[in-house]
Amino acid sequence: MTGTLTPKGAATRQRIVEGAAAEIRERGIAVTTLDDVRARTGTSKSQLFHYFPEGKEELLLAVARYEADRVLSDQQPFLGDLTSWPAWYAWRDAVVARYLDQGQHCPLNLLVSQLGRSTPGAQAVVQALMRQWQSEIERGLRHMRDAGEVDPELDTDRAAAALLAGIQGGVVIMLSTGRITHLEAALDLTIENLRRGGPTGGRGLRVSRPETLA
Template identity: 35%
Template sequence: MGCHMAVRGPRKDSPRLTARGAATRERIVATAADLMFRQGVTATTLDQVVDACGISKSQLYHYFPDKDALITEVIAMRERRMVSSQKPQLDQVRSMRDLERWRDSLVTGHRERDVPYRCPIGSLANELSCYDDARQSLAAIFSRWQGLLADGLVRMRESGELDPGADPAELAVAVIAALQGGYLLAETMQDEQPFLVALDMALDHVKAHVRTPVANLTQPDT
């Protein structure tokens, strides 16, 4: 995969898939996403995707003309799994306790994964940030994630829990940035503690802007 990579939008003239065809296409994307998450985008070949799916290469090319097209769909799937799945809970954030519940849910979700220390979005960004189209797509995902968090902080400020002078957008950036640093250290050290510390310190930073004192975060039992 060279620097010519282009992340494409969906083709408007794409034929409508049958239910079986849509299921096959979804399975290919899910398999590719899993392989790329575990071993990296560059290391994942189309032959590996074909073998893991148990399909022919002609079937894969029926849905995806090349690896770049497949990566485009992997990015979209990662957003659905990582960010869109958090939206219902982030939409309910109206207090520091709600934010702590989101934190607990995030930690639990990562502990249940086979590869718990890697961010599904950040890991793609680490490999694809030099490709402008992919970088823009991933930046948009991070912006959406930050926006969902910032919206919750706005609601906290409107309810009077957060100081009127607090900047929800800046606080959201701080939390997501701390998360990504925590992911990187946790993966490198194969230890979840850096992830927990980074996340809790980020929420403590938010808590510093809470008008009513809130007890310090306590980490769940390891």
């Protein structure tokens, strides 16, 4: 539907999504109803079902996309400009700050769980988020490799995948324990290893696929 909406219609739909996201963040997904969303956004029942004809599940999927976008937007402008070590450390601080601010309540995780992790819609949201996140990290690694700041033989795609996996692992532990130290360690040690692979260090993080032994 979003591709056929007028600018006014698109703005109304976005207002409903943002209002629903705020309601879920404040009240939790279990108790948030469509009536709560309507009251918060000042929309009628007919308006709500005009933009989300399949009801609450369709709205929750739209909110999940919105929350996924926020994961990346909260890391900007640093994530999009990983072209120097100060920029990498600024990005590191932005990631840590985001999850410290979020705490143990993760709206995206709750939404995906509610929708069902194996459903096509939920999987598409998570896959798109991880694909874009990894792509941004990989672009930064490629820039640093071309600038001679990391190991010239670094497999940037696999390094980006490993770094993202470390972040996600740290976030999962934080959601379970409330401790941010594992996320900080994953970021700090990876960046330090990458720096040691530069022109003044050793081999650093070598993540290219090893050759098959004869």
